[in-house]
Amino acid sequence: MILDIKNISKSFGGIRALKDINFSVKKGEIHALIGPNGAGKTTLMNIISGVEKMDSGDILFKGMSIKALPPYKRALMGLARTFQNLEIFGNLTILENIIAGMYLKNQRGFLSSGLMIKGINKDIIEKSSSIIEYINLSHRKEEIAKNLPVGEQRLLEIGRALATEPELILLDEPAAGLNTRETKNLSHLIQKIRDEKGITILIVEHDMELVMGISDMITVLNFGEVIAEGEPLMIQKNPQVISAYLGED
Amino acid sequence: MTLLLQFLFSGLTTGSVYALVGIGFNIVYNSTSIINLAQGEFVVIGGLMMWFFLEGMQLPFTVSLSLTLLTAALIGLLMERLTIKPLLKKGDLLLMIMVTIAISILIRGILMFKFGKDPYTYPPFTEGEPINFYGAIITQQTLWVIGITAVCIVLLYLFFNKTMIGRAMKACSLDVRAARLMGINVSNIVMLSFIISAVIGAIGGIAITPISLMEYDKGAMLSVKGFCAAIMGGLGRSRGAVAGGFTLGILESLTAGYIHSGFKDAVALLIMLFILFVRPAGMFGKAEILKLRKF
Amino acid sequence: MTKGNAIAVLILGILIILFPQVTSDNYILTIGIFVGINALVAIGLTILMGYAGQISLGQAGFYGIGAYMSAILSMNFGLPVLFSIIASIIIASLTAVIIAIPSLRLKGHYLAVATLGFGEIIHIILNEWGPGGPSGFGDIPSFNILGYHLSSTVEYFYLIWLCIIFVMIFSLNLIHSMTGKALRAIHDSEIAAVTLGINITKLKIKVFVLSAAYASLAGALYAHYVTFLSPSGFSLFYSVLVLMMVVIGGMTNIWGAIAGALIITILPEVLRGFKEFDILVYGMILTLSLLFMRKGIVPLVVETYKKWTLR
Numbered sequence: 001m002i003l004d005i006k007n008i009s010k011s012f013g014g015i016r017a018l019k020d021i022n023f024s025v026k027k028g029e030i031h032a033l034i035g036p037n038g039a040g041k042t043t044l045m046n047i048i049s050g051v052e053k054m055d056s057g058d059i060l061f062k063g064m065s066i067k068a069l070p071p072y073k074r075a076l077m078g079l080a081r082t083f084q085n086l087e088i089f090g091n092l093t094i095l096e097n098i099i100a101g102m103y104l105k106n107q108r109g110f111l112s113s114g115l116m117i118k119g120i121n122k123d124i125i126e127k128s129s130s131i132i133e134y135i136n137l138s139h140r141k142e143e144i145a146k147n148l149p150v151g152e153q154r155l156l157e158i159g160r161a162l163a164t165e166p167e168l169i170l171l172d173e174p175a176a177g178l179n180t181r182e183t184k185n186l187s188h189l190i191q192k193i194r195d196e197k198g199i200t201i202l203i204v205e206h207d208m209e210l211v212m213g214i215s216d217m218i219t220v221l222n223f224g225e226v227i228a229e230g231e232p233l234m235i236q237k238n239p240q241v242i243s244a245y246l247g248e249d
Numbered sequence: 250m251t252l253l254l255q256f257l258f259s260g261l262t263t264g265s266v267y268a269l270v271g272i273g274f275n276i277v278y279n280s281t282s283i284i285n286l287a288q289g290e291f292v293v294i295g296g297l298m299m300w301f302f303l304e305g306m307q308l309p310f311t312v313s314l315s316l317t318l319l320t321a322a323l324i325g326l327l328m329e330r331l332t333i334k335p336l337l338k339k340g341d342l343l344l345m346i347m348v349t350i351a352i353s354i355l356i357r358g359i360l361m362f363k364f365g366k367d368p369y370t371y372p373p374f375t376e377g378e379p380i381n382f383y384g385a386i387i388t389q390q391t392l393w394v395i396g397i398t399a400v401c402i403v404l405l406y407l408f409f410n411k412t413m414i415g416r417a418m419k420a421c422s423l424d425v426r427a428a429r430l431m432g433i434n435v436s437n438i439v440m441l442s443f444i445i446s447a448v449i450g451a452i453g454g455i456a457i458t459p460i461s462l463m464e465y466d467k468g469a470m471l472s473v474k475g476f477c478a479a480i481m482g483g484l485g486r487s488r489g490a491v492a493g494g495f496t497l498g499i500l501e502s503l504t505a506g507y508i509h510s511g512f513k514d515a516v517a518l519l520i521m522l523f524i525l526f527v528r529p530a531g532m533f534g535k536a537e538i539l540k541l542r543k544f
Numbered sequence: 545m546t547k548g549n550a551i552a553v554l555i556l557g558i559l560i561i562l563f564p565q566v567t568s569d570n571y572i573l574t575i576g577i578f579v580g581i582n583a584l585v586a587i588g589l590t591i592l593m594g595y596a597g598q599i600s601l602g603q604a605g606f607y608g609i610g611a612y613m614s615a616i617l618s619m620n621f622g623l624p625v626l627f628s629i630i631a632s633i634i635i636a637s638l639t640a641v642i643i644a645i646p647s648l649r650l651k652g653h654y655l656a657v658a659t660l661g662f663g664e665i666i667h668i669i670l671n672e673w674g675p676g677g678p679s680g681f682g683d684i685p686s687f688n689i690l691g692y693h694l695s696s697t698v699e700y701f702y703l704i705w706l707c708i709i710f711v712m713i714f715s716l717n718l719i720h721s722m723t724g725k726a727l728r729a730i731h732d733s734e735i736a737a738v739t740l741g742i743n744i745t746k747l748k749i750k751v752f753v754l755s756a757a758y759a760s761l762a763g764a765l766y767a768h769y770v771t772f773l774s775p776s777g778f779s780l781f782y783s784v785l786v787l788m789m790v791v792i793g794g795m796t797n798i799w800g801a802i803a804g805a806l807i808i809t810i811l812p813e814v815l816r817g818f819k820e821f822d823i824l825v826y827g828m829i830l831t832l833s834l835l836f837m838r839k840g841i842v843p844l845v846v847e848t849y850k851k852w853t854l855r
Binding site for chain 3 (some may be wrong): 343348359509
């Protein structure tokens with residue numbers, strides 16, 4: 001197990017957004033977190049990455065509790081993420097976005113940066129370029145990120161997460177705003193990341209076709225509670241899940 | 250004891266102006282979430298323009314008063330229409346702060362060009378003997394300042410709670426989008442908030458000038474102190490700004506009286522830093538996220 | 545540093561060497577010195593504002609600490625000027641750390657007002673406790689190194705612009721390093737930066753300290769050049785002037801700081817005889833550039849040049 005979510009609870013102004021959540025993510029798998037709107041998926045993503053605090057519970061990453069760590073230290077341990085409402089570095093080029101992602105593994109002090117002892121060397125540029133190739137954005141390399149269409153911004157966020165050389169990536173609705181073709185490419189990319197790089201993926205997504213197509217394991221949340229867990233085929237047949245989704249409409 | 254009373258009254262007088270500037274900050278903050286660092290300049294505009302109409306042009310008091318308030322309102326309106334409105338949509342907090350600084354320099358420049366560096370004053374509103382209050386000497390103008398501030402506070406309270414426009418402004422400060430959906434013209438509300446806060450500042454300047462004189466470069470410090478008053482009471486809460494203004498005025502006058510007059514200005518700065526660092530929500534306010542509102 | 549910047553630094557260096565050969569007019573050289581001093585402060589604020597996205601209205605405070613500390617240490621404690629300058633930079637930097645830790649948790653206008661408050665407190669301290677109080681003090685030792693005293697305006701011109709060359713090289717390297725990318729990342733999205741493993745608090749504090757160090761270096765050089773100090777030059781208005789330089793020159797490019805310093809420093813000289821126009825013109829320039837030229841001069845020139853060469 002690479003990630004263990006243990007008894008996590010969270011309330012917003014008296015309303016329980018997450019109630020005693022428990023589940024585990026197996027190393028090397030694509031694990032999906034699904035559920036109707038307002039089920040608490042994004043809140044959970046924020047809590048795991050550390051940008052939001054939980055009320056109680058624990059998070060084990062690679063067997064160690066990370067609940068007391070600030071987000072940047074979680075990233076240092078190998079946890080990366082993307083954002084549902086895109087948080088790209090808009091004024092930087094695609095290449096610079098990826099280089100910023102590589103900061104973590106190539107940190108320099110202020111003094112050595114200013115004196116140009118080990119600046120951004122060829123190695124970093126090459127690595128960044130290969131990541132950009134990996135996410136199929138080579139033709140956009142020098143463009144300013146905010147000018148990209150949404151679909152490519154989503155890819156860029158994934159690329160930036162890859163640049164930190166993580167062991168686990170949290171993908172928060174990576175297919176939102178993508179057309180069918182883009183979604184298909186995305187699903188290939190996610191599988192490629194798992195299969196070629198061996199990176200574990202925890203994905204929150206509404207697109208059921210995508211989720212059912214790529215996931216090894218699915219956890220279903222509804223009103224802040226885990227209502228089902230299992231392989232895609234099991235989940236599709238689960239009456240509780242069906243009613244949760246039908247109940248929404 | 251007499252001395253203490255004297256200090257308290259002089260503190261209340263300057264505190265009145267801080268309170269008015271603080272309220273001005275709040276009104277603009279509530280409608281735009283901008284800190285208008287030019288707020289203090291309107292006090293200077295009030296004092297100097299009043300002198301200009303009253304002494305310079307020898308106009309009757311009421312005419313001068315109306316013209317001064319009109320001038321302030323017009324400057325507030327121009328400031329909003331020409332600089333705030335075109336930039337607000339960009340949603341860049343840094344830019345908005347800099348614009349208000351730019352306007353304050355611009356106003357100061359115009360005032361210096363017109364009035365030079367000399368301090369100005371004019372006679373108190375009413376002639377007459379100062380009042381002896383348990384040994385403390387209270388001039389009639391002091392009572393005017395405090396009285397006018399009180400009237401302003403009451404009128405603003407009535408405006409924001411009893412009139413349609415006032416309520417619309419309040420609605421905007423709570424939720425811009427909802428207000429817009431209700432058919433409120435948000436852009437006009439923003440403009441109005443700048444006009445009102447300009448006029449309130451000018452009123453403070455008009456009232457205080459016979460006591461403390463007015464010169465072109467007083468605005469920056471007044472802005473700082475008004476802001477201090479506003480955050481003491483929790484930004485956005487007008488009653489808080491009043492309490493903050495009076496408290497600050499009294500603390501200043503006690504410092505000047507008992508410690509050293511050179512440290513008078515330091516009081517506001519230290520209180521301000523203390524609140525910002527320790528309790529950004531003010532003494533009675535609640536914490537809130539600081540972001541430029543979306544328009 | 546990129547190739548373009550390296551060439552630009554080289555050109556700047558040549559210009560600096562040539563300038564006193566072209567004109568030996570002491571008045572013009574003196575203005576050149578003040579452009580340099582202001583540029584040092586502006587470079588620091590550019591990195592802070594344009595790259596890390598943090599505002600400061602308290603640069604006059606650090607400028608003042610640098611000037612007063614170096615003057616007092618060399619005058620009253622007999623420290624050699626070179627050491628008094630270094631000591632004053634260290635003192636200003638430590639002050640910056642103390643201010644930065646609580647300040648940088650604040651955002652936007654709160655940060656602006658907090659730094660403004662700090663600057664004004666320094667101004668009051670200089671007024672009340674500085675030697676000579678509001679009227680200031682003189683007889684500050686001039687700059688000397690290894691027994692050699694700088695006396696002519698030309699020598700000071702070279703000294704100050706040499707400092708700028710070093711500061712520019714350091715700053716350009718920094719901006720084009722990993723750290724520089726991280727700073728710009730913070731500017732665009734703090735939340736994304738932090739989830740990429742960037743310790744944003746630490747970086748912000750470091751940039752703030754860097755800007756304070758540059759400002760205090762400028763202050764110290766100023767003190768040993770004019771050999772007379774009074775608090776009036778270290779008020780809020782100076783902080784606003786530096787802000788103007790950064791905005792007008794263009795805060796997304798540190799060369800903008802030098803361009804901005806040049807314009808704002810020369811302006812009052814051009815307006816000589818119209819003294820009463822000073823502030824009005826400053827106000828108009830700042831307002832107009834915020835309204836119509838938000839990018840600032842240098843980024844605009846660079847953009848136009850790029851478009852022109854692409855054609």
